[in-house]
Amino acid sequence: MTDYEVIHIAVAPPANLDANLVRSVATVINKSPSQTRLLLAGEVPKVIAHYDSIQVAESIIQDLRNLGLVAIACRDSELRQFPQTFKAQTLEFREKEILFRDIDGREKRIVENNVFLVLVGRIETSVEVETTKQKTKFSLPRTLLMGGIPIWRRVDEKTTTHSIQAECFARLYERKSPDPSVDILQHHMNYSFLGAKVAASSFTNFGTVVLRLREVFPQAIFDNRLAKPSVLTTSSSRVWEGIEINCKLIYLFHVVTSGLDSCT
Helix, strand or coil: CCCCCCEEEEECCCCCCCHHHHHHHHHHHCCCHHHHHHHHCCCCCEEEEEECCHHHHHHHHHHHHHCCCCEEEEEHHHHCCCCCCCECCEEEEECCEEEEECCCCCEEEEEHHHEEEEEEEEEEEEEEEEEEEEEEEECHHHHHHCCCCCCEEEEEEEEEEEEEEEEEEEEEEECCCCCCCEEEECCCCCHHHHHHHCCCCHHHHHHHHHHHHHHHCCCCEEEEEECCCCCCCCCHHHHHHHHHHHHHHHHHHHHHHHCCCCCC
């Protein structure tokens, strides 16, 4: 008995989202034109349909490609496989390479020609912050017990506010690997390696690092489409899950369009 697994079909957003294309794609994936337009809109690759057979998915992909779209199929287990990445805490710029070190002192060296993609993004999360303040309130029952003498009591009053937390990140992908080799997180880095160029703002320091990455890896594809604010949610884990999927799809589509690999 074959194990059931969902096959996702993803497409790169078309340059021209005209009505004829939307209607044609809607017919292929059996969705309404309004749904299809939302699925095709945006700047990053997006999953637009799901099937339980690779044969059916391949047929749909061919139809989408005939319409001029860049489309791929990806198994659910592959799309949602999120590896443990090497999170850099500091780094050392060398000639045509960078030496990364994590918080435990482990090292990873990446040379210039090995980097295929530099992916830069930004993630925003809305986090609930609960605060407690003490206030004085008039107590009528106690006042009556004391014969009319005003009695006040202290009470704890809890309030909940939403705090927006933002963090930039950069990922380095080497050739022939859908998993990032190195993660650089804005608030995780020790920027002392920047020396005289270090600034008081981590955002500024992160930007300086990104510029240096582009200098060291000039042949790599640079993609910063995820640097725009993401959809907010109260769950950080849900946000990062979406980011992981977006990053993997962006990598896969760059592989397809660059001709590095043949992808269904």
